[in-house]
Every structure is written in structure tokens, then in C-alpha cells.
Amino acid sequence: MAIENNNPLEQQKNPDQNGSNGDATNASTRRRKKPRRDGKGSNTKTNNPTTTKSGKSSGRRGGKGQAGTDNQALSTAVDPNLAASDAADDAAAMAEGGIKAVGNQRIIPFMKIEKPMALLSLFMVIGSIIAIAVNGLNLGLDFTGGVSADIRYEQPVEQVAVVQALADNGFDDAVVQYLGTREELLVRLPPQSDNVDGLNTDLTQALALPNNTATISNVNIIGSQVGNEIYLNSVMALVLALVSMLGYVALRFQFKLSLGAVLSLFHDAVVTIGVFALFGFPFDLTVLAAVLALIGYSLNDTIVVYDRIRENFRRVRGITPEQTIDLSLTETLRRTIMTISTVLLVVLAMLFLGGEGLYWFSVALFIGLLAGTYSSTYIASSIPLRMGLSRDDFIVKVKPEFEEEIVTFNDPKMFEQDNV
Structure with missing residues (x-):
């Protein structure tokens, strides 16, 4: 009794030691109905003060044997309502087309419409190339002289x-x-x-x-000769930018991801230039500057998605590569929406308030921003997936010469002693 009277925690939890269990009843009503976020411990043990108190009292009054029996019984207790709610959440998640993953987060199945989006991208690229070849570009004075x-x-x-x-x-x-x-x-x-x-x-x-x-x-x-030189230098600048992006992503991440990034950047540039060729918009150095700026913006958005894909491949296990990419795109969706919204506000302000000098520059940016956001979500992510992207591409494998050998000794005398 001296130990219990000197323990302030026991006095705080059990102010009435004559059998009054009103506080225990109130504590039991505050127990958690859902799993802990960190996934550590058992809800029955950590969040129910009644079971903790009863375990302590039984250990003091009934002896060690009784305490061990009570603790074993409590540890194996399962709340049927909790199990039913988890099963209902899993069924609802699967019905919505997603999976229940880390932190009970619902995953948007982006890759379910991957094939239709791939056909749409192929149609836009082919149409843009045909428009450039047939109509040509309405080159400005910077290119024609x-x-x-x-x-x-x-x-x-x-x-x-x-x-x-x-x-x-x-x-x-x-x-x-x-x-x-x-x-x-x-x-x-x-x-x-x-x-x-x-x-x-x-x-x-x-x-x-x-x-x-x-x-x-x-x-x-x-002169026209100077304009032709500027035109050729512009084409070389676009090609050099794409090759540089390919090398950077290949060294920073993985070659499969770098190929997807470069193809998405090529998609953005060709679609933007194809729209100018289709409608006969003037194409000058300001429009070319907008296309180069779009390459940098689209790559930045793609790098954010790639970094999350690499992190999830290393961190999350038990799901397919397609689900890993869906999880990464879902986690970066809010950031993508906020970025494209703020940039579009600036572009629209330049489009309507910037005057004649910034008009076509803003038009090129507007077209490229829409194409770049779409390509970062589907083209840059779906191409590496079709190339066989998996967790093995991001984990460090131990070389065979550095692996430890397991050596076992079989002594015949040991078996003879066991038989005796």
C-alpha cells in the first residue's frame, strides 16, 4: 500500500480507491476508434486506461501468475467494430479504383487512362509535324530580314x-x-x-x-543571310537543350526516366510550334524564347514528379510499379495545380495587358504550359513504366565480392554425443 500511496500517477488515475470506477468508465469511452497514425502499438493497450489500471491492480493483489494471465488475455483482445471499419474502408477504396496505401491515402488511378492519352499525344505530335511541313512557319523579321x-x-x-x-x-x-x-x-x-x-x-x-x-x-x-543564320542557330539551341536535359536526368536519376523526360519536352515544343504553324501566327525570336522557357518549366515539373517516384520506389513496398507511379502523381498533384495556377495568372496578365510586344510571347507560353502540365503527368511517367521501371532501378545492390559468406561446421562428434 505504501507504493501505491506514493505514486502520483496512480493517485491521479484512481482518486477513489474504494471501488469507484467512474473515471475508468469515462476513459473507456474516449478510446480511439481508428488505428494510430504511426502504426505503433496496440489501441487496446495504449489508448484504454481501464485495461492498464486493471493490469496493475491484478499484478499487486493477485500475484504474478494472475497478472500474466490477465495481460495475455488483454493483448489478444480485438475490437470487432475496428476490424469491420477497416474492411469497409478497403472495400470502398477498391470500389473507387484506388488502393489503400500509406497513411490511408486514396490514390488517383492516373495510369488507367494511359493508353488513350498516349494515342492523343501521338495524334497531336503527328498533326503538328504535318502542319509545320505543309503550312510552314510565319517567320518574323528576325528570321527573314x-x-x-x-x-x-x-x-x-x-x-x-x-x-x-x-x-x-x-x-x-x-x-x-x-x-x-x-x-x-x-x-x-x-x-x-x-x-x-x-x-x-x-x-x-x-x-x-x-x-x-x-x-x-x-x-x-x-539581310536575309543573317536571318537564315539566326534560324539555324535557333534550331541548334533547341536540339542542344534537349540533349543537355537527357544527360542531366540520366545522371541524376535513371536512363529510363531521362528518355521519358526528353520525349515529353519534345512533345511540348513540337505541339507549341505546330499550333503557330496551323493558325499562321507570327514566329519570331520572342516566341522562340517562350519555347525555350517552356522546356525549362516542363523539366522542373517533371523533376519534382521523378524525385517522388524514386522516393516511393525505395520507401513503399508491396505495391506494383503502376501503383507506385499513381501514388507519386497523387502526392504531387496539389503542388502541380498550385504552380500552374500562379504561372497562368502571370501569363494571362501579360497576354491582355502586356501590349503588342508581349502578345505572341504570352500566347506561346499559354499553349506550352497546358501541354507541359499534361506531358509531365502522362508522357514523362508512362514511358518509363512501359520500359520496365521497377524498384530494382533505384536500390543499391551489393556486389558479389562484398557479400558475406555463411560458413557452417559439421562436427561428427557432436552428432555422436547427441545420440548417446
Whole structure:
């Protein structure tokens, strides 16, 4: 009795030692109905103070034998309601098409529609290549050559007014951009005569607006040869970017994943350029810069998915590779939605408020963002899966020369002693 009186925990749990079990009844109603999140221990033992108290009292009053019998009986007790609820959760998860995995997380079965999405991607890539081959690209002045002039007005001017004034004087297809302020503009024109002096005079007359004179500070004539060099350098830049991405992902992750990443990046670039070829949108250096930016954005999104795939292959066991990829895509879905939403807000702001200079750049980004999000989910993940991606690709295997040998000694005398 002295031990029980000096134990504050027993006094707190059992303030009334004359048989009052009101607190024990209240404690038993607060027991957990679901498994612990960390999966450690038994709910019957850790979350029920009544069983713990009864085990202690039986150990003191009834002796060690009685305590051992009571503890054994309590450890084998199973709550039928808990087992029924777990079975119902498993059945509901399988009915929804997912599985019940780590932390009771429902997995979205992305790979169930993998084949239809693969056919859709193949159709879009083939259609884009046909559009590029048949229609061609509506190349801008950066690729075809032309005239570039820096103009300064005395008062702020609108781009539409400058374009209309040039068209009225025979300078069609002009591109006008602001250079920091509304008084300074950059005017681009198709190839004109090589006579710079006569071109300056004609442009000065064409750019004159009512009560607002224009001054031409610089005129550059870009030849067609320079435009062809820029075009070839642009194609080489795209190819070099894709090859560099292939090497990076192969060294950082695995070759199967790198091939899926590069094919998804190729899909994004071809689809974006194919849309410009199909509808005849102007393709200049700003659009090319948008395509290169899309390659970097799409690779960043793909790397996040690949990192989670590698982690889950090492961490989660007992599920198929397809379910592992579904789990990884489900865990990164929230991050993907938040990223694409914030980037699209900026792109839409540039599209509607950025003016003529950023319009086609924003259009290319908008098309590429949609294609990049789709390709990171399906193309970049489904291609490695079809190539046989498994857990063996991410675990470190011990070389045979470093494995420990198990040596057993069979002494005949030991068997003779056992027989005697």
C-alpha cells in the first residue's frame, strides 16, 4: 500500500480507491476508434486506461501468475467494430479504383487512362509535324530580314496610330514596340530598298503624326543571310537543350526516366510550334524564347514528379510499379495545380495587358504550359513504366565480392554425443 500511496500517477488515475470506477468508465469511452497514425502499438493497450489500471491492480493483489494471465488475455483482445471499419474502408477504396496505401491515402488511378492519352499525344505530335511541313512557319523579321528603326516622338503615342500611319504610306506589316516609355518605339518592317538615306526620308514622312513629330535615331537593315543564320542557330539551341536535359536526368536519376523526360519536352515544343504553324501566327525570336522557357518549366515539373517516384520506389513496398507511379502523381498533384495556377495568372496578365510586344510571347507560353502540365503527368511517367521501371532501378545492390559468406561446421562428434 505504501507504493501505491506514493505514486502520483496512480493517485491521479484512481482518486477513489474504494471501488469507484467512474473515471475508468469515462476513459473507456474516449478510446480511439481508428488505428494510430504511426502504426505503433496496440489501441487496446495504449489508448484504454481501464485495461492498464486493471493490469496493475491484478499484478499487486493477485500475484504474478494472475497478472500474466490477465495481460495475455488483454493483448489478444480485438475490437470487432475496428476490424469491420477497416474492411469497409478497403472495400470502398477498391470500389473507387484506388488502393489503400500509406497513411490511408486514396490514390488517383492516373495510369488507367494511359493508353488513350498516349494515342492523343501521338495524334497531336503527328498533326503538328504535318502542319509545320505543309503550312510552314510565319517567320518574323528576325528570321527573314528587314528593317529595324528606333523612333522617338515629342509626345506619347499609341502603337495602333503608328501602325496605321505606316500602312497609309505603303509600309505594310509593320511591328511597333515600346522601348521603356510611350515616346520611344522600335519599328520593324519587311525588307525594303538598300538606300538608307531615301528610307530615312520616307519613314520620317510616314511616321509624322498631327502635332507630334518623329525623329529617327537609328536604322538597321537586316539581310536575309543573317536571318537564315539566326534560324539555324535557333534550331541548334533547341536540339542542344534537349540533349543537355537527357544527360542531366540520366545522371541524376535513371536512363529510363531521362528518355521519358526528353520525349515529353519534345512533345511540348513540337505541339507549341505546330499550333503557330496551323493558325499562321507570327514566329519570331520572342516566341522562340517562350519555347525555350517552356522546356525549362516542363523539366522542373517533371523533376519534382521523378524525385517522388524514386522516393516511393525505395520507401513503399508491396505495391506494383503502376501503383507506385499513381501514388507519386497523387502526392504531387496539389503542388502541380498550385504552380500552374500562379504561372497562368502571370501569363494571362501579360497576354491582355502586356501590349503588342508581349502578345505572341504570352500566347506561346499559354499553349506550352497546358501541354507541359499534361506531358509531365502522362508522357514523362508512362514511358518509363512501359520500359520496365521497377524498384530494382533505384536500390543499391551489393556486389558479389562484398557479400558475406555463411560458413557452417559439421562436427561428427557432436552428432555422436547427441545420440548417446
